[in-house]
Amino acid sequence: MSLTARTIRNVLSGPGLLLAGSAVLLFLLTFVLWPLVTAAATPSLQVWQDVLAGSRWRQVAFSTLWLTALSTTSAITLGLVFALAVTKLRVPGWRYFAWVPLLGLFSPPFVGALAIILLFGRNGLITSQLLGLDVSLYGWHGVWFSQTLSFFPLAYMVLVGVLRRVPSSLEQAASGYGSGSLAVLRHVTLPLARPGILAATLFVSLGVLSDFGTPMILGGRFRVLATEAYNRVTGWGDLQGGAVLGFLLLVPALIIYFVQARFAAADRFATVGGRGSFDAPLRTSGWGRGLVTGLCGAVTLVLVAKLGAILVGGFATVWGFDYTPTLSHLNWLTTRSADLINTMQYALLAAVLGTVVSLFAAFLVHAVRVRGRGALDLLTLLPAAVPGTLLGIAFVLTFNTGPLKLTGTAAIIIITMTVGALPTAYRICAAALQQVNRSLFEAASNLGAGWLAILRDLAVPLLRGPAGSAATLLFIHSIGTLSAVIFVVAPGRNLASVSILNLAEEGYWGGAAAIATVLMVLAGLVLLLARLLLGRNFRPFESL
Amino acid sequence: MTTPASAVELRGVSKSYGAVQAVRDLSLVVPEGSFTTLLGPSGCGKTTALRMVAGFIDPDRGDVLIGGKSQLGVPSFRRRAAMVFQDFALFPHMTVATNIGYGLRHRRMSAGVRSARVAEVLAFLQLEAQSGRHPHELSGGQQQRVALGRALAVRPEVLLMDEPLSNLDAKLRVRLRAELRSVQRELGLSTVHVTHDQEEALAISDQVAVMSEGAIRQVGPPRELYERPADRFVADVMGETNYLEPDAVEREGDATFVWLDGQRLVVRDATDGATAHAVLLVRPEWFSLTPCQGATLPVSYLGSEYRGASEFHSFRLPGGEPVGVESGPGSSLNMQAGAAASIHLGHGRALLTLR
């Protein structure tokens, strides 16, 4: 039988899988590829020229780049220090410090920006009330400060997993040769952790590039591309111009993405040995440890204060002026209850949809190894390089008219949420599948199971933990997502995150804080639920 | 023509991966009910050949037949060949009973028949006590039996085994290989077995195929391969061996003689008449420390290894080549390293073979 005939017969022998595979492919083509192509193609050459000819975008693009570099560097550094403190240095209190960055998961970056104003703004609790300073955080420095604090937890989560895998036997060997702990870090630990550091850099920098809410709230007159694109669309009504600006964001994103991919492929050694065992912490000088501990402690205080500010902000009459407790801001919860319910509903559906798509796609790529799996892999990971603003604009351009009209529906919001977090969910499922011994699939096939049966009997049961982690992350991402969905919400189909931004912008901080508190509590509950249900299997950041 | 008595047949199969040719024009017949082993070093293509029978790999050329029927284009889940994997590949989230019964789920049978069959297999392999446990709770030997049971439960036409014992420790290996063999004999199940351990191959196979670089060098019963290897490679794979360069080779009718150190020695001949590339193959146990009819070689003593059931002595020939001699228990030599000694080679023991 010829190769083609054989292939066709093999493929057709799993009709259920073929159907599922086509559905996944169709979903990805329709909601990832098509919008991007449309967004690139719709603005006519004239529009591209007009926008790019203006001097304004150059300044803004430059600002975006150096701010991204700055925020990424500081977030990674802070995350690294924290991760080292917890894994290798074991500073006093490391058990508590290990949980602190998780607090960062509870609220999206723009809520963090709000908290920063409440604490450190002109009328901030710490700067103004306690210290009597008159400090204005509006501007690039405020954005930098807020983004560092908002993104270092993500860096931490990735790095802590990577550092844990560096076996301490290597470090002990190095220090046995007389290296001080700093040298050990420089020559052994960090080089081995390089792929993880690169990965963390990728995630953080993409997050910062896409961060729309923080510059909106704290930027003052400092403009970045994300806000510029937004203003172009909402202020000028110029959707196409906004798309062009959004594409400018894509350039650094893609560069960072490919750099990371290239370096990550070259570094395979850090994962040899699996879970490195931990023996004893690195020896450090007394005041070195003290310094690190102090830094971790200070950061912890700020993170806790941020959460606290949001919690309290919802109950203070007028923050910065009148702290009498009040329940009046809770009225906003009632008026915006529809937004909150929408957020919960849509995020739940997005989590389910995203997990199913990720699981199927990962299965097709890593278990079945279909032909063209490279393309499938790329499609699923592509949204990671696309900043939220561009995604939102692309969706509006594509689905406002034409064969698939989705504007104003809940579906487009759910799909936007799903696509935004799809790469993360897919990565988790793919990594987990790669760790499943391939001979298990072969054994099942040998015993008579077709691919669909293998999916049902092996992949799904074995991937319960990762799928649960993926769903949890999808949900938490979806309730806080802003930059993409702000373009696709509609009357009656608004989201809590958009509400928070609107209220914060208008200066109704009490209301913004109240709604943000609800989101935080929701995120916390979901994380708790995931931890309870999945137990030790809930390790969402290890495989990133 | 295929005879119905062949359980598995590979006909001129070839498989390349890019520039590397894993299997080259390989042909092998596995008779019905036999235990056939593919033996060779890693990279020789034995696993590739096995996986072609299983259906995980499609050959570039040639045919694969099971029970006389071509399997080309038949996906693995439709073939009647069940495999026991090197790492057992037990489904970690299923119990022993569920693991064993897994293959039966894909065949049309009622739940009652299925559980009866599982119970049968459990009893047969003495795993009843473990039926509710999960793989990680079992010992290595138990896991191996579950893997075997899972393959047996589906009543395959052919049993395939990919180095099933290499994940176990030495003593367990010896014990389990006997069990495997007795199970196979009892069921009369045609088996294709892959290993790199020649002792295992010798002990339990009906026929052994020695492979290197994608091709079969020699196939036959273990004894034949051990005592009359076709060339140096097969000889080395089958066991320890010494090679002596004969001064001359003489043939008189059916008998073959070599001249060694001025002595004329009767030898067995596996060269089919060639003399130019012949070398004399002597297994360590074919030498004798006590004088006998044949040739005597002066050697200098290097040292001895005590092996419990036997002793292994190392000597050096006048030309400088090392030679190993195995003798029975209690034959220790009390000699200094470098001392002169003599070893004896009886008529008709050594084998003249190709390089």
Place this chain on the structure above:
Amino acid sequence: MKTRSLRSTLSTLLAFLVLATAGLVSAQAGPVIYAIINEQDAQALADLFEEQTGMKPTLLRGSTGEIIARVLAEQANPQADVVLGGPSTLHITLAQEGALEPHELPAGLSLPEGSFDSDGLWTGFHTTALGVGVNLNRYASRYGDRPMPETWEDLLDPVFAGEIVVTDPLASSTAYLFVQVQLQRLGWEAGWDYLSRLVPLVGQFPSSGSAPTQLVSQGEYTLGVSYIHALARNVEAGLPIAIIVPPDTGGEIGAVSVIGGGPNPDAAHAFVDFILGADAQQLFTDRSLTSPLNPDVVLPSGTVSAEDISLIDFDPDVAAEQREAVLEQWGQLID
């Protein structure tokens, strides 16, 4: 992990999912309204409308720029029925783009000249005027006894650098009005000169019109350009704010209009009638402290009396025509 508890958890999740999706299928009754006025006020009006008619409106609040963008983007397939609030300039622009449909004035309602469109495409229901809000505490701590600014020109004092907040005219009608007031008050050249001297002193340009009011109230900034009624409301609430009404300030007519081709035209017209009626206007005035156009409405305390405001002769048509050009020039100014 016990299978049973997992199963029950999954089934609970599934049940919730089903309920969640059920909510998606529910139809939307009543008019869909894009509101530019304060959200809480809009909600109050919506509630009153529902009480009176039984139709439940759906609200989406946005700034002027957002709403213009939305209505124009959706013109081929409108998602909403009514634009509530926003200056007449905005409605004129929309009418010129053909996005609106005419509404017949309710019988017996007489509105002053210029406060409604002759073709019925938009109708005014309140008036507003621009002023400057001052946070008294912050002003005192920074400037002590220094006399407070009284005119627009007084704002150009360099000591106020970074302490002024003005909305972005791209996004907000308040700020666009402010820019237009300067241009129409001083003339094109002098007006841009004024603005170019003011811009370096501004701390930030938020997108929402109500932001300066809030930010000044919160004490984030000392001076904010805002509608007088919005400031008056916060003064009534007890916040430490003083309202400056510069001479030659500008005012606008807040209007309401029906979007052409919207999903619920009958409900839309019913809503507009409601807005123009005395009940709605009274409610709105009481809450917003704007000046109503319906003569049957009683002015509440706290409203700045019309005598205290000196308005320039503001031409909304010019404002509408110039919008593109002005925003273009503003963009260059900001760079």
